[in-house]
Amino acid sequence: MPLPKPNLYPPFNIVRLSHVELAVTDLARSRAFYVDTLGLQVTDETVEAIYLRAMEERGHHCIVLRKAEAPEARDLGFKLYDEEDLEKAAQFFRAKGLPVEWVERPYQSRSLRTRDPLGIPLEFYCRMERLPPIHQKYALYKGVKPLRIDHFNCFSPDVDASVAFYNEIGFRVTEYTADEESGRFWAAWMHRKGGVHDIAFTNGRGPRLHHTAFWVPTPLAIIDLLDLMATTGWVANIERGPGRHGISNAFFLYILDPDGHRIEIYCSDYQTVDPDLEPIKWDLKDPQRQTLWGAAAPKSWFEHGSLFAGVEPRKASLDAQPIVAP
Known part of the structure; x- marks a missing residue:
């Protein structure tokens, strides 16, 4: 597409x-x-x-x-x-x-x-x-010090259709991954607020919610959270990271809540306000698209997601797969 x-x-x-x-x-x-x-x-x-x-x-x-x-x-x-x-x-x-x-x-x-x-x-x-406002009530800052909700990422069984619809209602593509053989989108990042994305779509059985992301002040806040989770009974809920994405350039950590809802802790992406900003294209087979540095994403990251209420997910129409950790 x-x-x-x-x-x-x-x-x-x-x-x-x-x-x-x-x-x-x-x-x-x-x-x-x-x-x-x-x-x-x-x-x-x-x-x-x-x-x-x-x-x-x-x-x-x-x-x-x-x-x-x-x-x-x-x-x-x-x-x-x-x-x-x-x-x-x-x-x-x-x-x-x-x-x-x-x-x-x-x-x-x-x-x-x-x-x-x-x-x-x-x-x-x-x-x-x-x-x-409470942003200067520093005594309240705990854990990973979350500043704001940043984005949603959803599994889509047809990323081309998702991009077409959300483009129609004003979301702009900032970065995307294309499958070179079919010419179709494998994933796309789309924004309204001037960051890399408010919502993204990843090829997979869906629709399902892949994750909800929160913006934090610095990568050090993520390290603090990892120390806290490792010593308070939550170490098994650490799924992926820390690392840096190629797409978005963000420093990241993925964790699972007690019910398996995935949360991304996220910082250091870039501004996308200009309406004529050209989207960045990534090859699906480029391992640095998902992880500029750090361990490759585990299999669970490509397969696990939260079901949406009242929706029966279906198999993705595009049969393509990026690099997956063993």
């Missing part, structure tokens, strides 16, 4: 990714992971759910942990500019024959629930309750 021309005037305006809800089976255990270990801040807590934000965020939450019988990923949340864009989004999805449902969510304005053409559950809103 040819790389699509950026759509600089989309049908509605997305500011950035905002939040995700994860269904978890043990709230106390999840709290120990996300709050006591990672260092996210609790903004509300009930017997059914925990709302969390990172240190630089003024919105009420970036992640909701909700008690459930089985783990799953629920809506991926995105913030729009205003109410007019919310109405435009509803018209757009309705015209595509995709579901449109108006819902009330705690701490945010009227919200639109829908799905993308491959089935990923999406949620759009324009206002969330604002909280006082």
Whole structure:
């Protein structure tokens, strides 16, 4: 598939990714992971759910942990500019024959629930309750010192289709991996907020959520987290890293929460604000695309992901595989 021309005037305006809800089976255990270990801040807590934000965020939450019988990923949340864009989004999805449902969510304005053409559950809103700043309350900085939610990465059974759709609603490709034999996308990184990505798509059985990423101040924060996890009963939850990606240039660590939801700890990518910025192409067989330095990704990193609520994943239409660690 040819790389699509950026759509600089989309049908509605997305500011950035905002939040995700994860269904978890043990709230106390999840709290120990996300709050006591990672260092996210609790903004509300009930017997059914925990709302969390990172240190630089003024919105009420970036992640909701909700008690459930089985783990799953629920809506991926995105913030729009205003109410007019919310109405435009509803018209757009309705015209595509995709579901449109108006819902009330705690701490945010009227919200639109829908799905993308491959089935990923999406949620759009324009206002969330604002909280006082805490980025200079340094006594609160714990764990990996998470500053903000950074991106989602999803397995897609058809990355070409995912790129085409998200390009239509204004996401721009920053980097991508192409399969030279078929000419198709194997993976793509797409942004709205001016970083390398708000959402990325990786070829695989899907749609499934591969990971949610949090931005941290420095690579040293990741080393601190590794020391903490290794000495507080979480060493087995370290899946991959630390290392540096070729794609995005980011310093990274991948860990698994108690229910197997993958979290990336991430820093040091680059700015992508210019609308005429040319995307960077990577060869699927280049081992430095995934790991500029560090151990190669384990097999689990290419196969394991969180199921989306109400979605039956299907096999990827592209049969291609990068280098995998033994």
